[in-house]
Amino acid sequence: MPDDTLDETAKQILKAASRRFLHYGYGKTTMSEIAKDCNMSTGNLYRYFPSKLDIAEMFVRVLRRDQLAQLRDIADTSGVTPADKLRAFLVAKFQLAYERFHDKPKAFELSSSLLSERPKIAVEWEEMERQVLAGILREGDQIDAFAIDDPDAIAKTLLDAAYRFTSAAVFHEGEFGALEAELQGIVDLALDGFAWRKAKKHQMAPVA
Amino acid sequence: MPDDTLDETAKQILKAASRRFLHYGYGKTTMSEIAKDCNMSTGNLYRYFPSKLDIAEMFVRVLRRDQLAQLRDIADTSGVTPADKLRAFLVAKFQLAYERFHDKPKAFELSSSLLSERPKIAVEWEEMERQVLAGILREGDQIDAFAIDDPDAIAKTLLDAAYRFTSAAVFHEGEFGALEAELQGIVDLALDGFAWRKAKKHQMAPVA
DNA sequence: CTATTGAACGTTTTATATAGTAATCAGAGG
DNA sequence: CCTCTGATTACTATATAAAACGTTCAATAG
Numbered sequence: 524m525p526d527d528t529l530d531e532t533a534k535q536i537l538k539a540a541s542r543r544f545l546h547y548g549y550g551k552t553t554m555s556e557i558a559k560d561c562n563m564s565t566g567n568l569y570r571y572f573p574s575k576l577d578i579a580e581m582f583v584r585v586l587r588r589d590q591l592a593q594l595r596d597i598a599d600t601s602g603v604t605p606a607d608k609l610r611a612f613l614v615a616k617f618q619l620a621y622e623r624f625h626d627k628p629k630a631f632e633l634s635s636s637l638l639s640e641r642p643k644i645a646v647e648w649e650e651m652e653r654q655v656l657a658g659i660l661r662e663g664d665q666i667d668a669f670a671i672d673d674p675d676a677i678a679k680t681l682l683d684a685a686y687r688f689t690s691a692a693v694f695h696e697g698e699f700g701a702l703e704a705e706l707q708g709i710v711d712l713a714l715d716g717f718a719w720r721k722a723k724k725h726q727m728a729p730v731a
Numbered sequence: 732m733p734d735d736t737l738d739e740t741a742k743q744i745l746k747a748a749s750r751r752f753l754h755y756g757y758g759k760t761t762m763s764e765i766a767k768d769c770n771m772s773t774g775n776l777y778r779y780f781p782s783k784l785d786i787a788e789m790f791v792r793v794l795r796r797d798q799l800a801q802l803r804d805i806a807d808t809s810g811v812t813p814a815d816k817l818r819a820f821l822v823a824k825f826q827l828a829y830e831r832f833h834d835k836p837k838a839f840e841l842s843s844s845l846l847s848e849r850p851k852i853a854v855e856w857e858e859m860e861r862q863v864l865a866g867i868l869r870e871g872d873q874i875d876a877f878a879i880d881d882p883d884a885i886a887k888t889l890l891d892a893a894y895r896f897t898s899a900a901v902f903h904e905g906e907f908g909a910l911e912a913e914l915q916g917i918v919d920l921a922l923d924g925f926a927w928r929k930a931k932k933h934q935m936a937p938v939a
Numbered sequence: 940c941t942a943t944t945g946a947a948c949g950t951t952t953t954a955t956a957t958a959g960t961a962a963t964c965a966g967a968g969g
Numbered sequence: 970c971c972t973c974t975g976a977t978t979a980c981t982a983t984a985t986a987a988a989a990c991g992t993t994c995a996a997t998a999g
C-alpha cells in the first residue's frame with residue numbers, strides 16, 4: 524500500500540532518500556541533501572512528508588511489505604504440508620533477520636532508529652506475521668495434521684520460542700548454519716508436541 | 732569459591748565496593764571512594780585486585796553463585812517429577828532475569844558492564860546452567876519420563892526456546908504474569924514434544 | 940622484605956562552545 | 970489561488986577544553 528498512494532514528487536523524494544539511507548545511513552543523510560538530489564528546496568520536502576522520520580518509515584514499510592509477502596508466499600504454497608510450511612516460515616524469518624543484521628548494516632541501523640522512535644510499528648508487524656503463522660496452524664488443524672485450539676495463541680508461543688533467532692534486536696553471534704540448526708531443534712520439538720496433542724485428541728474423543 | 736580464597740583486606744574492599752555498586756552503580760563508583768571507605772589509598776587496592784572491573788567481577792560471581800545454587804536446588808529436590816523440575820527451572824530462571832531487570836537496576840547495569848567487557852563469563856554461566864538443566868533431562872530419561880538421546884543438546888534447545896524470557900539482555904515489557912504465561916506455553920509444548928518422543932520410542936522398540 | 944602511600948601519567952568522561960540540522964513560515968513566482 | 974523558496978528559529982550533534990578517573994610506581998613506613 525505505501526508506495527501507491529504517493530504522487531510523483533513524493534516518490535521522487537522517497538527514491539532519493541532511500542539511496543542515501545542505504546549508502547550513508549539515516550543519521551548521515553540530511554534533508555538538504557535529499558532536497559538537492561531532487562532539485563528542490565528543503566521546505567518543499569515538508570509538503571510531501573511531515574518529517575524526516577516519516578520518509579524513513581515509508582522506506583522501511585516498503586522493505587517490510589516485500590518480506591511479509593515472502594512469508595505469505597510460504598503460507599500459500601500448495602502441495603506442502605503445514606509442518607513444512609511452519610518450518611519454512613520460521614527459517615525464512617530467521618534468514619531475513621540474519622541478513623538484515625549481517626549483510627545490510629545500514630538498513631539495520633535505519634530499522635533500529637525508526638523502531639526506537641515508533642515502537643508501535645514493530646507491534647503492527649509482529650501482529651501481521653503472527654496472523655500468517657496462525658493461518659498455517661489453522662490449515663494444519665483443518666487438515667488434521669495438528670490439533671490446535673487457539674491458532675493465534677500457539678502462533679505467539681512459536682514466535683516466542685523462535686525469538687532468539689528471528690528477532691533482529693538480538694545479536695546473532697555464530698555461523699548461520701549453526702544457528703539454523705539450533706532453530707531446527709526448536710521446530711522439531713514443537714512439531715513433536717503438536718503430534719502428541721493430535722494423538723491425545725484422537726484417543727480422548729471416543730472416551731468422552 | 733570466589734569469596735573464600737580472599738584474605739580479610741580483599742573482603743573488606745569487596746564489601747565496600749559492593750555497597751557503592753548497589754547504591755550508585757558501577758560507573759558512578761570511583762576507586763578513590765572505595766579506598767576512602769576502607770581507609771586506604773587507591774594504590775593499595777591494586778595489591779588485592781588487578782582492576783576495578785575485577786572487583787565487579789568478583790561481586791557478580793558471588794551473586795550468580797547463589798542463583799546457580801537456587802537452580803541446583805530445584806534439580807536436586809526429591810519427590811518432584813522431572814517435568815515439574817524442568818518447568819520450575821525455567822520459571823525460576825525467568826524470574827531471576829525479570830527481577831534483575833525490573834527491581835535491581837544497579838545490579839543489572841553492573842552485569843551489563845561486566846559482560847560487555849568479559850563476554851566469556853556469560854558463556855561460562857550459560858554452560859553451568861545448561862548442565863543443571865541437562866541433569867534434569869537425564870534424570871527424566873532414566874526414570875523413563877522422557878526419551879532423550881542427547882540431554883546436553885536438548886537442554887540447549889530448551890534454553891534457546893525460553894531465551895526471550897530468560898535472557899537479561901532482552902527487554903522484558905509487559906506484566907510478570909503475562910510473560911510467565913507465555914513461557915508456560917513454551918514449556919507445555921516442549922513437554923508434549925517429549926511425551927511424543929517417548930511414545931514413539933516405545934512403539935518402535937518392539938518393531939526393531 | 941612486605942605493606943602501604945600518594946603524586947604522576949595517560950586515558951576517559953564531562954562541561955562548554957561552536958557548527959550544523961530539522962522544521963517553520965512569510966513571502967515570491969506562476 | 971496553489972506551489973515552491975530560502976532565510977530564520979530552535980534544537981541537536983560535533984569539536985574542543987577542562988576535569989576526573991583508573992592505573993602505575995618510586996618512595997616511605999613498619
